Amino acid sequence: MTPAPEKQRPLALVTGASSGIGEAFSRALAARGYDLALVARRLDRLEALAEQLRTQHGCEAFAIQADLSIVEAHVPVMEAVEARGRTIDMLVNNAGYSIPKTFAATTWAEQRDFTMTLVVAVAGLTHAVLAGMIARRRGSIINVSSMAALSPGAAGHTLYPAAKSFVLKFSLSLDAEVRKKGVRVTCLVPGFVESEFAIANGTKELMDEAGRKYRMTAESVVEATLKANDKGRTVVIPGLINQFAAGLMKYLPDSLVAAIIRGAAEKYRVED
Numbered sequence: 345m346t347p348a349p350e351k352q353r354p355l356a357l358v359t360g361a362s363s364g365i366g367e368a369f370s371r372a373l374a375a376r377g378y379d380l381a382l383v384a385r386r387l388d389r390l391e392a393l394a395e396q397l398r399t400q401h402g403c404e405a406f407a408i409q410a411d412l413s414i415v416e417a418h419v420p421v422m423e424a425v426e427a428r429g430r431t432i433d434m435l436v437n438n439a440g441y442s443i444p445k446t447f448a449a450t451t452w453a454e455q456r457d458f459t460m461t462l463v464v465a466v467a468g469l470t471h472a473v474l475a476g477m478i479a480r481r482r483g484s485i486i487n488v489s490s491m492a493a494l495s496p497g498a499a500g501h502t503l504y505p506a507a508k509s510f511v512l513k514f515s516l517s518l519d520a521e522v523r524k525k526g527v528r529v530t531c532l533v534p535g536f537v538e539s540e541f542a543i544a545n546g547t548k549e550l551m552d553e554a555g556r557k558y559r560m561t562a563e564s565v566v567e568a569t570l571k572a573n574d575k576g577r578t579v580v581i582p583g584l585i586n587q588f589a590a591g592l593m594k595y596l597p598d599s600l601v602a603a604i605i606r607g608a609a610e611k612y613r614v615e616d
């Protein structure tokens with residue numbers, strides 16, 4: 345008798361898988377029985393992680409080198425997945441960074457690339473996977489926002505709260521559209537998380553000092569997010585301190601919150 349074909353694992357595509365929260369998502373999803381498509385610019389890191397995941401979990405894991413700041417960045421990413429005959433069961437829009445200077449002190453190219461990566465690529469990839477998920481009546485989309493989305497803006501990191509607000513509102517609208525079609529949307533709203541985020545934007549010393557009390561591990565925020573997605577929750581704010589701060593920002597007068605944020609933001613801004 346011919347043995348029954350092995351059931352294929354579902355596939356998760358994680359952007360920004362080369363470090364921090366994206367790497368933690370990739371490891372947690374491989375442990376949960378997913379195959380992994382790992383997306384970022386640093387191919388050596390992706391390939392090393394893919395190799396580890398294959399060895400540790402017996403899953404299929406492959407690297408897709410992509411710069412998400414380019415126009416139509418989602419197209420070559422989707423082509424790489426399709427070339428392997430795969431469809432995406434879970435999309436984790438995680439890649440991101442911030443620019444710790446004032447808007448005027450940066451070039452337009454820096455701000456444009458930022459917006460392409462944190463806003464346009466998120467919408468583009470989601471659009472590319474959504475029709476398939478709806479047709480199969482199954483799928484998960486996890487978008488990584490930030491506590492910055494909940495607070496008033498402040499000098500420096502100028503577009504960051506705007507981009508992360510987009511991610512949050514986009515997730516809420518998307519959830520309203522697709523919830524009854526079998527697709528679960530969850531937006532992660534993290535506070536300080538241990539990762540290379542501050543190294544990448546040159547504020548490590550400032551963040552180390554200021555964020556020590558509030559920092560969470562990437563593994564813990566990922567665990568909270570995957571549990572939230574399992575339960576069909578749309579927004580997850582990991583950590584009691586962050587939940588408390590989110591509550592304060594909702595109910596305190598805007599002027600008071602803005603003054604607090606102005607003071608705190610100075611610590612994370614690089615001088616122009």
Ligand SMILES: NC(=O)c1ccc[n+]([C@@H]2O[C@H](COP(=O)([O-])OP(=O)(O)OC[C@H]3O[C@@H](n4cnc5c(N)ncnc54)[C@H](OP(=O)(O)O)[C@@H]3O)[C@@H](O)[C@H]2O)c1
Nearest residue numbers: 360362363364365384385386412439440536537539540541
């Ligand atoms: N850490 C925190 O405190 C914190 C708090 C709130 C929200 N977040 C959000 O969490 C997400 C993950 O950040 P993290 O903390 O894990 O930081 P991280 O360790 O610096 O990771 C950022 C990831 O994004 C990728 N990336 C950046 N620009 C890219 C581009 N143009 N194309 C493709 N990939 C790109 C990086 O890969 P390559 O450099 O290899 O391309 C890297 O894998 C971000 O969206 C961030 O805004 C972080």
